[in-house]
Amino acid sequence: MKSSNRLSTALALPLTAVMLSGCGLFGPETFEAGDRSIEVDVGDTFELKLPASPSMGQDWSIVDPGPDRATVRQEGGREEDFGGDSGVDGGGDGTQTFTFEAVAAGTTKIKMSYCVLGQCPDGDDRTATGSPGNDPAYFIYTVTVR
Numbered sequence: 794m795k796s797s798n799r800l801s802t803a804l805a806l807p808l809t810a811v812m813l814s815g816c817g818l819f820g821p822e823t824f825e826a827g828d829r830s831i832e833v834d835v836g837d838t839f840e841l842k843l844p845a846s847p848s849m850g851q852d853w854s855i856v857d858p859g860p861d862r863a864t865v866r867q868e869g870g871r872e873e874d875f876g877g878d879s880g881v882d883g884g885g886d887g888t889q890t891f892t893f894e895a896v897a898a899g900t901t902k903i904k905m906s907y908c909v910l911g912q913c914p915d916g917d918d919r920t921a922t923g924s925p926g927n928d929p930a931y932f933i934y935t936v937t938v939r
Contacts, residue, residue: 821892824934826925831936833895838868841903841934844925845889847875850910853889856931860893861901865936868892895938903934 821838824831833839845851855867875887893903906913907921907930914929921930 826932829932829934831934832939833936834939835895835898837895837938839893839895841891841893841905842888843890843905843907843932844886845873845875846886849927850908851925852908853891854906854908855891856904856906860903860936861899862896864895864897864899864901864938865893865903866896868894893936895936898938900935900937903936905932905934907932 821840822833823840823842825841826843831839843853845853853871859867869892872890872892873887874890891903891905907925908914909927909929912929914931919928919930921932925932
C-alpha cells in the first residue's frame with residue numbers, strides 16, 4: 794500500500810469520529826421541557842435544556858432535595874445561553890441547561906422550579922401540565938435509569 798493511502802486510512806477514522814461528534818451522536822442526549830418521562834442507561838449523560846427568556850425574568854432551578862443521587866447525579870452547574878435574536882445580549886430567547894449522569898438503575902424525579910419575573914412557585918403545589926409560559930410552576934421529570 795502506498796504511504797499516501799496509509800495516511801488517508803489512518804486519518805479517516807479519527808476525522809469521522811470528530812465530524813460525527815458535532816452531530817450529537819457522541820454527546821449527551823438532550824431532553825426538553827415537554828419530555829417529562831426520561832429513560833436512559835446506566836453511565837449515560839443527559840441534559841435538560843429548558844427555554845428561558847431573560848427579558849421575561851424566566852429562570853429555572855432544581856428544587857431541594859433534588860433527584861436521588863444514588864440514581865442520578867448533576868454534573869456541574871447550570872449553563873445559560875441567552876444570545877437571542879434581538880442582537881442585545883439578554884434581550885431575546887435563550888436556554889438554561891442542566892446536565893446529569895445516570896449512575897445506577899432505578900427511578901427518580903427531578904423537580905424543577907420555573908420562575909417568571911421574580912415570581913416562583915415556592916411554597917405551593919402549582920405543577921405544570923403544559924409548556925413553560927407566563928406563570929411560575931413546578932415541572933417534574935421522571936427519570937428511569939436502565
